[in-house]
Amino acid sequence: MTAEAGVGHRTSGRRQLASQIEAGRAGPARTLIALILTAVFIYPIYLVVLNAFKTQDAIYRYPGLPTLSLTWRNFVDVLTRPDGLFWTGLINSVQITVVGTLLSTVLAAMMAHYIVRSTGWFAKMLWVVIPLGVMIPPATTLLPLLRMMRDLGLIGSVFGLIVLYVAGSLPFGVLVFTGFMRTIPKELEEAAAMDGAGPVRTFWSIVFPLLRPAGASVVIFIAVGLWNDFITPLIILGPANGSTITVGMYRQISEHVSNYGAVFAYMVLATIPILVLFIFMQKHFVKGLLGGATKG
């Protein structure tokens, strides 16, 4: 199957998507079952949000029920902690997630382009070696990494953490982008090259925009991964420079106190930024998954 034929099939499939959604209407029975199932599924999350607004006493007495006296107290507690646990974590996490996600997405897209378009040995080697990265569990390389970062003077720094993340997220991005990139016809780029555009300009003006749906799912997955990562920042960032938002959450939890209200409030606050990102990118994201899934 040639690349062009693949694209033909894909685009018709995507066009189908819109009409399909228009077509299928749900009957009342299906709607009811779906609603009940969704409610059961999401109940634990509902519980967290609910309890974040309740007093400690109310959480203990009626853990599963809404009470009359809802309070902002827990949120105020988290946001005004004297050590600024939440705020320093937020600043660090935003930096790490934004910079790390952008850099690794761009690098992965560029490398995928090279792997798909080049026929040289280097491209072939990369295509064998890079996917290995998805299989490396973080726990396995933590200790050597720790020493290496120390020797490079990158330990305890947000910058060092970002470098690690960019390298570590690369394999996932490359995997998704190569699958997607193979469906983009070469002819588009050849035309641009004929007009005298260099590889960089061709890539930015022709290829990169076409990657957008896949890019959205790469961005979401990498951003969620970096935002939620726990063990790497716990160890690489060390104690000296504060923490990330997720490590901060662990500290909030691991304290020997039963202030569940504050823990739940912290969870809600820590999830809002990534939730907002998801909502904004949701449309592209689904399309990207579709592309990656049907084409491997």
Add this chain to the structure above:
Amino acid sequence: MQMQNKYRLAPRNPLHVLLFAVPGAVLYAVFVLWPLLLALWSSFTDEDAYRLTTSFVGFDNYGRLFTDPAYLQTLRNTVILALICIVVPNALGLGIAVLLDRAGWAFNVMRAVFFIPVILSSVVVAVIWQQMLKDDGLINASLRAFGVADPPGWLSDPSLALYSVGWITAWQAVGTCVVLYLAGLQSIPKELLEAASIDGAGPVRRFRAVTWPLLAPSVTIMTVLSMIGGFKIYDQVKVMTNGGPGVGTTSTLAFDVVRTGIDAGAVGYGAAKAAAMFFMIAAISLLAIRVMRRREVDL
């Protein structure tokens, strides 16, 4: 000559390698591959954080590994978890995707709702479910209210705890499967389904004959990803059970690596466990990818 230059494709331009492949490759080699090699190296030593001397011991650590009953139990736990992570989210995800494959704002919202757990930190998920599953937690409180005198110890019963950990990991992964399968379902040309209808196929048969084969690539991808995810489980175990109740009942490969190499300071032995884990994941993934590629050819 000049004409040919102009026609030259980006890939053959030396700038292409330098700008597109080299930066990423260097970062990857230094920060991903090199630490892996270092870990591999230290798996052949008896390095220990609490001792001054380190010597080369060859394959001793590996030999010890597969005669260690605790390690074999950990391996068994991990395989069970990986199986749960493959079967439950995929089955549930497919079912829910078929259920939610309808138009309307309510269905849009429900689709998004199923995805929320995916974007949560696994630490959060573990803490939430711990509240639900503990012996006097919400689930058992409700069971008691319905007259179950002695509800199960979801996290305290050694024969149940592993499955509880598997369940919460699966719960978090369902959303990804739902989104993926929905996308797959919606990409199935309606004509095919209509044609099958005209041929007199009922909903079940339509699903088996048309929908399922077209979804197959999605299913294989999700299977591989779920399996790798299942093999890597760490956070949930750390927070919910700490490897217990009792000795090693929910200990996983990743949990064991951290406990051995970092907590107990047995760097060399821990590295051997880490390396063994990596090779297992790599071997199974490669196998799965081969199967996947073969299937795609069939399409």
Add this chain to the structure above:
Amino acid sequence: MRTRRRTKQFVLAATVAAWALALTGCTAGVAEPSGSGDEVSLTFLVSETPNLTAQYWDDAIARASEKVPGVTIKKVVGENTPAYAQQLFASGQAPDIFATGIANGLAQKGMLAEYTRDEMEKAGVTDFTSGTINGKFYGVAVGAQAIPLVYYNKDLFTKAGISDAPKTYAELLDDCAKLKAAGITPFEIGGGGKDTWATNFALASAVAADVLTVDPGWFLKRAKGEVKFSDRVFVGAAKKVQDLTQNGYGDKAAMTRSYADLEQAFLGGKAAMYPMGSWFAAAADKAKLTNIGVFGWPSDAGKSAVPTVSGSGMNVNAKSKNVELAKKWSLAFATDKQNRDLGVITDGDIVTVKDYEIPGNVGAVYKETVKAYDAALAAGATVPAWANITGDGALPPGFSDLMTAANVDLLTGKKTPAQFAQYLDQKYAAAQK
């Protein structure tokens, strides 16, 4: 048109990236040795808890720094476990001073600075037995703890018709039976997930009473291999613990509780007895409870176990820029009267600094705890808190985790006491370096 929009997007993204990178520059980098002129800047690792808040540490640091001129202390916040300290050393992030004792394992490798007895005596330290490593001092012992004592709910005892705390183990079992007959859960023993360590206190008590009141040096002998866990005396203690839960004397829901919930359960009267470290006194006093008493776990012969340990914190990094100054500051910090007062109120510390006087506003449970400790001390009846000591005779690194897991098997009946002891022997040998 399309291209221009893309360019705009790209510029936007680049700006965001540049901005974030600039911010990164501001916060990146390990603590810089600032300090102008003669000022030496030292880092001090503390862990903040609801008891020991950020404000507490800042104030306490300021008071000590007042007494030791020429030092600027930079507080860094992290976990206070030996494993974490180990990581910090491995990654070159080790601070100059550690607030909580992490010496075992690190001191032997020469990574920590030694205190002389002379400088400790001058500072007012009176406890020279706790936390020594090969007989040398690497930490400052100023606050003793009894781990564990048995706290009990006097109201529930009365309800079951029990007038006094048990003096012998037979009496303890008798009381358990009476409590159970009255519909009261005798013991709060549990802890799940990351708080599984809390399940150890019953075992710690029974072993202290049956093994250590007879031979306080038992664990030193264990380290040398002269005795074993599978010896009859240790197995006997393990059996007592198992029998308690097998007879239904434990709180059934406790095994999955977090430590905080465990404490709440006992404070709320869900069980009559709670084997716990003396820091529990602070929690009970904070809850303004007046119905809590305390006793040492009794042996068959009627000896009561008061296992003690002094937190020998304030460990100094041997590679500190100025070891002498770091030690001097650490001693000043450790012996500061107000710092110790706060330790008393918030953590139930039993202060051993020379001429120290307990503040007037301490609670009833704290007073009872100190009374039990003083009585045991006067009678020469204290034993080492074997599961918690950090110096000579301490359990080897990594062993505690394994013991905790095996102890759950003991409590649930999955391992017999003999199997449990055998498992411990095996793991102990593996963990010894």
